[in-house]
Amino acid sequence: MLMSLKMFTKKEKPLSLKRKVNISIGKDKPLYFIREFNEAKETLKYKHKESEYKKLIVTSTIFAVCGFLLGLLFQNILLSPVLAVGLALIPVWRVKLSRHKYDLFVADELESGLSTITSAYIRKNNLIAAVEENMENLNDPLKETMQLFLCIVNKATPSVSYGIKTIQPLIKNDIWDEWCTELIKCQSNSSLRPNLIRIVRKLSDIKMIQSDIDVEMSKCVKEFMSILFLALLGIPLVYVANSNWFTLYFTNPYGKAALLFVAVVILVCLGKLVTLMKPIRYRR
Numbered sequence: 001m002l003m004s005l006k007m008f009t010k011k012e013k014p015l016s017l018k019r020k021v022n023i024s025i026g027k028d029k030p031l032y033f034i035r036e037f038n039e040a041k042e043t044l045k046y047k048h049k050e051s052e053y054k055k056l057i058v059t060s061t062i063f064a065v066c067g068f069l070l071g072l073l074f075q076n077i078l079l080s081p082v083l084a085v086g087l088a089l090i091p092v093w094r095v096k097l098s099r100h101k102y103d104l105f106v107a108d109e110l111e112s113g114l115s116t117i118t119s120a121y122i123r124k125n126n127l128i129a130a131v132e133e134n135m136e137n138l139n140d141p142l143k144e145t146m147q148l149f150l151c152i153v154n155k156a157t158p159s160v161s162y163g164i165k166t167i168q169p170l171i172k173n174d175i176w177d178e179w180c181t182e183l184i185k186c187q188s189n190s191s192l193r194p195n196l197i198r199i200v201r202k203l204s205d206i207k208m209i210q211s212d213i214d215v216e217m218s219k220c221v222k223e224f225m226s227i228l229f230l231a232l233l234g235i236p237l238v239y240v241a242n243s244n245w246f247t248l249y250f251t252n253p254y255g256k257a258a259l260l261f262v263a264v265v266i267l268v269c270l271g272k273l274v275t276l277m278k279p280i281r282y283r284r
Contacts, residue, residue, distance in 0.1 A: 033085060036271075040092045043099040046172060056091055064088035076256045079263060086267035093274045103173075103279050104210070106141060110176055111203040113142040118179075118196045125190065127160055127183070128153055145170050161187050174281060175202050210280055217277060224273055231262060 037060075044053050067087035071080025116137060120130035131146050138146060145167045152163040161184050168180040179199050186192045239246040249255040 033089070036089055036092045036096070040095040043095050046099070047102060056095065059091045060088040063090055074250055074259065076250070076259060078256065079260050082260060082263050082267070086263065089267075089271065093271065096274055097277065100278055106171065106173060107203060107207065107279070109139050109142050110171070110173060111200070111207060113138045114176070114179055114200045114203070118200050121196070122193050141171060175199060175206075206280060213280065220276075221273065224269065228266060231266065
């Protein structure tokens, strides 16, 4: 009994210096498959949809089973695990794309909302009045965040700086973080208020750059989807052209290897494309 108790109360082995260095420089990372699922989990948490993670796991499992069975249908045992992993990541990539769209939506709301609040704050020299004046023009998540700010300063504590510090981590945006930090400084030094306008202008600059990038990315996506369509369409076309060639292609080791190579290239390119569609972010 005592021995079993010691086993359960055994402390984890401390990290070695080499492991700590690798973690700090980004070399000690989990596998790509695990990283994608962790990022999807963080995305759902950020969007307050943590309950959908179990649904994501179930969907990915179903996709993985379908991919494995598809490989067996092609009589290619090496293709089965590749399709299983690739198809399992499709729901995860869908969540990542939704995070990219959500970040763009948040950036647009911050651009319009912070601009009006900043202008009103400089004009009135009263942040609470500026927020209350523009509350009807705001949309979530900024509206919800500012409602919390008003609730804190009107009911909990009159400290504006405390209210800003409370809402600062609620929106994951570097310019929002910089705006809140500068806003806190303005509470003790009103001469810094013009800096808020300079910070808000960064959102407009990033939006212009993002629009140019989106145009180029849309061309790349169209080209990729066209090539993907032709590559997948080639399989049934071989069967329609000559069924004997089709049978030889899927039973010959060289044909199986070629099909495996095509599947790996498509999945790798698809994952890279999802990563490249991530919106640009301002870094201080």
